[in-house]
Amino acid sequence: MGKGWENMDHQTIQDNLWLLNDAELPAQERQVLVDHLVGCPDCSEQVAQWALEQQTFSALPKTEKSDFFVQQTAERIRALPERRGAFTWPAWLSLPQWSPVFGAGLATVAICLVFIQGAAAVSTETLLLAGMPDTESWMFAATDADSAILLGLPTE
Amino acid sequence: MPKIDEQKLIESAQSGNHDAYTQLVQLHHVRVRGFCRSLLSHTADADDAAQEVFIKAYRGINRFRGEASFSSWLYRIAANHCKDVLRKRMRQKTDSWDALVEKGGDQVEALAATEDPQHKSGVDAELMLQALKTVSADYRQILLLREVEGLRYDELQLALGCSLDAVKGRLKRARQALSMGWRHLSDKESV
Numbered sequence: 001m002g003k004g005w006e007n008m009d010h011q012t013i014q015d016n017l018w019l020l021n022d023a024e025l026p027a028q029e030r031q032v033l034v035d036h037l038v039g040c041p042d043c044s045e046q047v048a049q050w051a052l053e054q055q056t057f058s059a060l061p062k063t064e065k066s067d068f069f070v071q072q073t074a075e076r077i078r079a080l081p082e083r084r085g086a087f088t089w090p091a092w093l094s095l096p097q098w099s100p101v102f103g104a105g106l107a108t109v110a111i112c113l114v115f116i117q118g119a120a121a122v123s124t125e126t127l128l129l130a131g132m133p134d135t136e137s138w139m140f141a142a143t144d145a146d147s148a149i150l151l152g153l154p155t156e
Numbered sequence: 157m158p159k160i161d162e163q164k165l166i167e168s169a170q171s172g173n174h175d176a177y178t179q180l181v182q183l184h185h186v187r188v189r190g191f192c193r194s195l196l197s198h199t200a201d202a203d204d205a206a207q208e209v210f211i212k213a214y215r216g217i218n219r220f221r222g223e224a225s226f227s228s229w230l231y232r233i234a235a236n237h238c239k240d241v242l243r244k245r246m247r248q249k250t251d252s253w254d255a256l257v258e259k260g261g262d263q264v265e266a267l268a269a270t271e272d273p274q275h276k277s278g279v280d281a282e283l284m285l286q287a288l289k290t291v292s293a294d295y296r297q298i299l300l301l302r303e304v305e306g307l308r309y310d311e312l313q314l315a316l317g318c319s320l321d322a323v324k325g326r327l328k329r330a331r332q333a334l335s336m337g338w339r340h341l342s343d344k345e346s347v
């Protein structure tokens with residue numbers, strides 16, 4: 001039964017009638033509410049009233065299919081400059097047996113860079129940022145209008 | 157269309173296939189347009205907005221990872237885009253956000269204007285249109301998204317940018333307000 005609605009107060013049951021109405025309840029919980037409706041004229045009346053109103057909603061105009069819209073959108077998409085595909089490593093580079101080789105190589109390059117610069121102490125940050133351009137420009141260069149869309153930021 | 161086919165279309169579109177993306181537009185345009193219409197008060201620019209949504213989605217499709225459904229992802233982009241459109245309108249008309257939302261009454265007028273009389277048989281759509289005018293713009297919006305556009309709770313949550321509990325609460329209050337308006341108008345009509 002999960003939520004044990006059979007023991008819940010009437011207000012909670014009434015609140016959940018909306019979920020029943022919207023088919024947003026799992027089957028088992030739906031059964032509990034349907035059982036309640038059988039014996040409760042108040043709730044039955046509420047559900048019947050909403051069913052009547054909902055029937056009226058179906059009389060309102062729905063958005064229709066539009067081939068013109070699809071065609072126009074497709075034309076605009078075709079006119080866009082070629083999109084760059086997502087960057088992926090070649091499959092052979094992703095094989096696990098290459099990981100130690102890359103790790104060792106990267107560490108060697110970083111240590112060499114540090115020695116060339118004459119620094120005695122090697123911090124993690126130095127190792128990670130070695131060879132990168134100015135931190136700020138490197139970090140923010142990836143931000144573009146498209147990522148703004150997905151972050152919900154204005155795109156202008 | 158089965159889910160697996162949509163997945164194939166998405167992958168194909170991600171590798172730059174225009175035709176695959178056009179098929180995705182074909183699959184989702186009715187709901188995305190309906191969604192934009194609901195958010196933008198059924199104004200003429202709603203279809204333009206829907207088109208922009210599909211273009212933004214195309215540009216960002218490589219970032220779609222499939223954690224949510226493709227339609228939910230589109231609704232999220234659409235909701236953000238419509239917010240921008242409303243903000244722009246607000247700047248242009250030196251109007252306040254609240255005033256614009258309150259102007260949602262236009263939405264009801266537009267619904268009435270585009271109504272197909274064929275749909276009216278047997279039920280009193282006119283009464284519903286009147287009842288919708290009696291509730292606040294927030295309530296009207298969620299009611300139209302749910303009842304006319306058929307969005308599920310999880311889609312409403314994404315589209316309106318609120319929690320599932322907030323969706324349930326707002327929908328419940330909106331329906332109660334609508335029922336009250338409906339009953340009031342029915343009583344008046346029967347007198």
Ligand SMILES: [Zn+2]
Pocket residue numbers: 010013036040041042043044
């Ligand atoms: Zn009851």
